[in-house]
Amino acid sequence: MPTALALLAFAAALGLAGHRAGKDFAVPGRAGPDLIGMRDFRDAVYYPALAFRKGISPYHAEYVAFHPEGREFPAFSPLTLLVHFPFGLLELDPSALAFFCLSAVLVVAFARLALACCGLPAHADAVLAVAALIVLSRPGQINFYLGQLGVETALGSMLALHYAKRRPAIAGLGLAWASIKPNFAVPLALLMLARRDYRAVSVGAAAGGLGALVAAAVLVANYGSPGAFVEGLAERYGSLASQPAIPPVSATESRIDATSLVTRLAGAPPAGPVKLLLFCACLGVGLAGVGKLRGTSQGEGADSLSGVLIALSVLTCIYHQIYDAVLLAVPLLAVAAAKNDVWRSLTPARRGVLIALLALPTANYLTTTRVFRLLNPPGMTWSAIMSLNAAALLVALAACGAMALRTSRSPRGTA
Numbered sequence: 016m017p018t019a020l021a022l023l024a025f026a027a028a029l030g031l032a033g034h035r036a037g038k039d040f041a042v043p044g045r046a047g048p049d050l051i052g053m054r055d056f057r058d059a060v061y062y063p064a065l066a067f068r069k070g071i072s073p074y075h076a077e078y079v080a081f082h083p084e085g086r087e088f089p090a091f092s093p094l095t096l097l098v099h100f101p102f103g104l105l106e107l108d109p110s111a112l113a114f115f116c117l118s119a120v121l122v123v124a125f126a127r128l129a130l131a132c133c134g135l136p137a138h139a140d141a142v143l144a145v146a147a148l149i150v151l152s153r154p155g156q157i158n159f160y161l162g163q164l165g166v167e168t169a170l171g172s173m174l175a176l177h178y179a180k181r182r183p184a185i186a187g188l189g190l191a192w193a194s195i196k197p198n199f200a201v202p203l204a205l206l207m208l209a210r211r212d213y214r215a216v217s218v219g220a221a222a223g224g225l226g227a228l229v230a231a232a233v234l235v236a237n238y239g240s241p242g243a244f245v246e247g248l249a250e251r252y253g254s255l256a257s258q259p260a261i262p263p264v265s266a267t268e269s270r271i272d273a274t275s276l277v278t279r280l281a282g283a284p285p286a287g288p289v290k291l292l293l294f295c296a297c298l299g300v301g302l303a304g305v306g307k308l309r310g311t312s313q314g315e316g317a318d319s320l321s322g323v324l325i326a327l328s329v330l331t332c333i334y335h336q337i338y339d340a341v342l343l344a345v346p347l348l349a350v351a352a353a354k355n356d357v358w359r360s361l362t363p364a365r366r367g368v369l370i371a372l373l374a375l376p377t378a379n380y381l382t383t384t385r386v387f388r389l390l391n392p393p394g395m396t397w398s399a400i401m402s403l404n405a406a407a408l409l410v411a412l413a414a415c416g417a418m419a420l421r422t423s424r425s426p427r428g429t430a
Contacts, residue, residue, distance in 0.1 A: 021143035028150035029119055032159035036115065039160075042107070043084045053111045056162025058085040060095070061110050064103030067096040067230070070237040093230035094223055095164075095195045111162065118159060118166055122146050125170045129345045132177045132317040134354040145348070152377040154340040165338040167192065168199045173345050175203065175219065176317035176325060179212035187218020194223035198333045202298055206325045209305040210314055269382040269401050271340055273297050273331045276405035279398045294332050300412055301328025304419030311422060313357050318349035320357045320419055327412040337404065340376045347373045357418070372411040376404040 039052035062082040063073040071081050073088035073096070102110045126146035130137040149155045158165040174189025190207070194200035200223065207216050235241050269275075273293045278284050285293070304324045305314070313320040323346040329335075330342060350370050353359045358366060380386060381400045 018138075018140040018143065021140040021147065024147040025123075025143045025150065028147045028155075029159070032150060032156050033115060035156075036111075036160050036162070040111070052160060053115070053162040055164075056111055056114050057107065058082070059089055059091065059164070060099045060114065060162065061102055061107055063088050063096060064099045064101075066103075067100065067233070068103045072234045072237070074234070090197065092194050092197060092200075092223065092227045093234070094191070094226040096230045097226050098192075098195060114162055115159065118162075121166045121170055122149055122155070125149065125166055125173070125341075125344065128170065128173055128177065129348050132173060132322075132345050133349045133352050134318065135348075135352055145344070149341065149344050152341075152344075153380055153382070154338050154343070154377055157338045158341060161338065163338040164195060165341040168196050168339070169341040169344070171195075172199055172203055172326075172329070172342060173317050175207065175212075175215060176322050179207060179210075179215040180315045183212070183214035184218055186212065186215035187220075188222055190215060190219025191223035191226065194219065194227075198335060199329060199339070202301075202329045202332050203325065205298065206301050206305055206328060209302045210309050210321055212315075269337045269404060270335065271330060271337055271376055271404045271408055272333060272335045273405065273409060274334070276402055276409065279402045297328055297332035297409075297412065300416040301325055301332070304416045307419050308422055313355075313419070313422060316355075317345050318355050320355075320415060320422070322346070323349060324412070324415045324419055327408055327415060331405070331408050331412055337376065337382065340404070343373055343377055347377065369411060369414060372407045372414070375407040379404055 036052035039050050041050050041052055041054035041057050043057075062085055063078075066073050066078055066081050069081075071078055074093075078088060102114060104110075105113065123142060123146045126149060127137045127142045129145055130141055135141065150159060154165060157163065171189040171192030171194075175186045175193065178186040178189070190200060190204060193203060200219075204216050204219065273296070274285065274290050277289070277293060301324050305321045308314040308319070308321045308324075316322050317326075326342050326346050330339060347370065349355060350358045350366060350373060353361075353366065361369070379400075382404065387397065
């Protein structure tokens with residue numbers, strides 16, 4: 016594809032997302048069920064950073080009074096307050112624009128990394144074409160529309176997997192970056208430990224932990240003592256625990272983890288022990304597969320069988336929304352390009368099925384609110400549509416896990 020055409024496609028994809036986000040911009044004081052453009056940026060990046068600058072903890076009850084129109088601050092690492100601190104220095108409108116532009120730069124960097132992970136030439140036309148496809152995908156559009164952090168955490172995660180053996184310092188910083196969202200970093204770190212990426216995980220834990228401690232120390236200083244800070248936290252999370260459970264699926268968001276699938280099939284959220292069992296099962300498939308692949312050619316890198324298995328295990332074992340499926344860009348490109356021995360060894364039919372399973376969450380626009388309003392399907396039909404993404408990822412996880420368990424343990428052997 017000529018570079019000019021690829022650039023035009025990328026600009027058009029960004030323009031579509033930017034138009035939607037600007038038209039539905041979630042400005043304080045402007046209410047409406049459809050006014051959710053850049054809402055997650057507003058609630059999870061901008062106002063927390065602004066509160067942090069003013070000495071207010073986003074983790075405490077007084078933050079609700081500081082930002083009464085927004086949703087509560089998610090369970091992110093305090094590291095996010097340092098990483099995103101500059102956005103709190105601007106007014107909301109220019110800050111949102113700056114974040115959108117930064118996300119555009121990061122998606123280009125992610126596209127380049129994806130090509131490098133898969134052993135493909137990272138020419139300008141290829142990078143821009145992959146970046147355009149990522150932005151046009153369902154996860155890409157929702158990231159740019161809501162102002163989510165999916166591109167950041169996906170980029171950090173793939174840096175961790177790609178460089179773990181060769182440049183553990185870079186991999187560790189990638190893991191630390193992904194630790195902004197613990198639902199990425201915790202299973203990712205455990206799976207990396209299973210393939211003995213010890214140095215990368217050590218660097219990531221040190222960098223991510225230090226950043227979180229620095230931000231927490233600033234908040235503690237503002238509260239006068241660690242005791243007052245912890246007391247406020249306990250009061251805040253105690254009030255959250257007493258609130259009615261939030262449904263795992265709504266018309267505007269679709270989860271892709273195993274728990275969400277069981278919830279839809281059962282018609283109610285599973286009990287705590289069942290959630291723990293699902294977490295252990297999905298993570299266990301990843302750990303068993305990665306352990307079996309250790310010492311083979313498929314035991315390192317992001318495009319290998321272990322890399323794809325880790326990505327699938329991370330997305331299915333714990334809470335994840337569709338915007339987190341940006342992480343699938345590398346697995347999908349790896350299987351489609353078939354530069355790695357394990358993907359090249361598959362029959363065309365098997366590889367085609369795996370590509371379809373990985374591609375479904377990235378292309379399933381049936382889960383959008385607009386489609387729901389247009390089709391107005393019956394409840395069971397809508398539940399089935401919303402379940403497709405999680406079901407596809409679980410089948411892909413099972414398939415890759417089975418492939419891993421059949422892998423020869425000969426040193427540096429092929430799958």
